[in-house]
Amino acid sequence: MKNKPAYAIASVDAALLLASLLQQEGAMRVTDVAARLGVSVSTAHRLLGMLVYRDFAEQLPDRRYTAGPVLGRGGLRPAPVTRLREAAVPHLRHLVDTVGETANAMVLAGSDVRFVATVESPQVLRVGDRTGRTLPAHLSSGGKAVLATMDAEQLAAHLEPLGATGAARLQRELRTVRRRRFAVNDQATEPGLVAVGVAVPAAGGVTGAALSLAAPAARFSRDLAASWGSALAGAADAVARDLSAAG
Structure with missing residues (x-):
């Protein structure tokens, strides 16, 4: 079975999962992200900020976040x-x-x-x-x-x-x-x-x-x-x- 690495980096795992969620499920609020990942709102905000910086996410005018150019918004509707x-x-x-x-x-x-x-x-x-x-x-x-x-x-x-x-x-x-x-x-x-x-x-x-x-x-x-x-x-x-x- 494929399990988590013995020395998994929790922040990296959370960021990668968040990128997948934005691509699959569309725009999310910071509070939605916090609830889905089981983290604090401040942690969710920091994760989103890093994804935006690396073009994996972008912020919409209504302050929600969605998949960025790197993810191409492709795949599932x-x-x-x-x-x-x-x-x-x-x-x-x-x-x-x-x-x-x-x-x-x-x-x-x-x-x-x-x-x-x-x-x-x-x-x-x-x-x-x-x-x-x-x-x-x-x-x-x-x-x-x-x-x-x-x-x-x-x-x-x-x-x-x-x-x-x-x-x-x-x-x-x-x-x-x-x-x-x-x-x-x-x-x-x-x-x-x-x-x-x-x-x-x-x-x-x-x-x-x-x-x-x-x-x-x-x-x-x-x-x-x-x-x-x-x-x-x-x-x-x-x-x-x-x-x-x-x-």
Whole structure:
């Protein structure tokens, strides 16, 4: 599993996470930043000041901060990502309470999935926060769950870069995902990490989203996959209902 470095620099970690949040979720107030990072308002202000200095952020006329020229404001559309996160987090918390493993929300971004929210397991040995990170869609559990919902034309763009052998392998796996209604990532992206994912039904202007449960491989068995898939499916439907109601 990919965990924090032994000698992690907290301020650097906070600044990098903040840059990701500004790019993914759009403009934020200083108080919003402080709440999201769990830091004081003065610390949030200093972090934003450094990002502005290095062109990773810029201040708007209404005093909010947004992604700067270095980040290009590319990638995901901020409004749907913010709505997805707000709708998903309560259900991620319920999943963690029920299953005891780390729960994530993610959204398709090109050929990758980008994690937009994580609620960590309370267990000492656990999968950590993945917010802001990306994984190849064809390898991750949530990515495969989203790909399995696509029609042939949409899927073709994701199959082409994999070559004939890789495309055939993925198509076989997606048939299994459609039959089971959940996808599994068994250490394909990180040694020692297993995840189960399901797609979130399109709702409220949010498409290409997924939820996942992730755990150390030592604590996972194939017998758990179906029950995790069922719990995730219930959460995904609830997220879609909340998105529809908010939209």
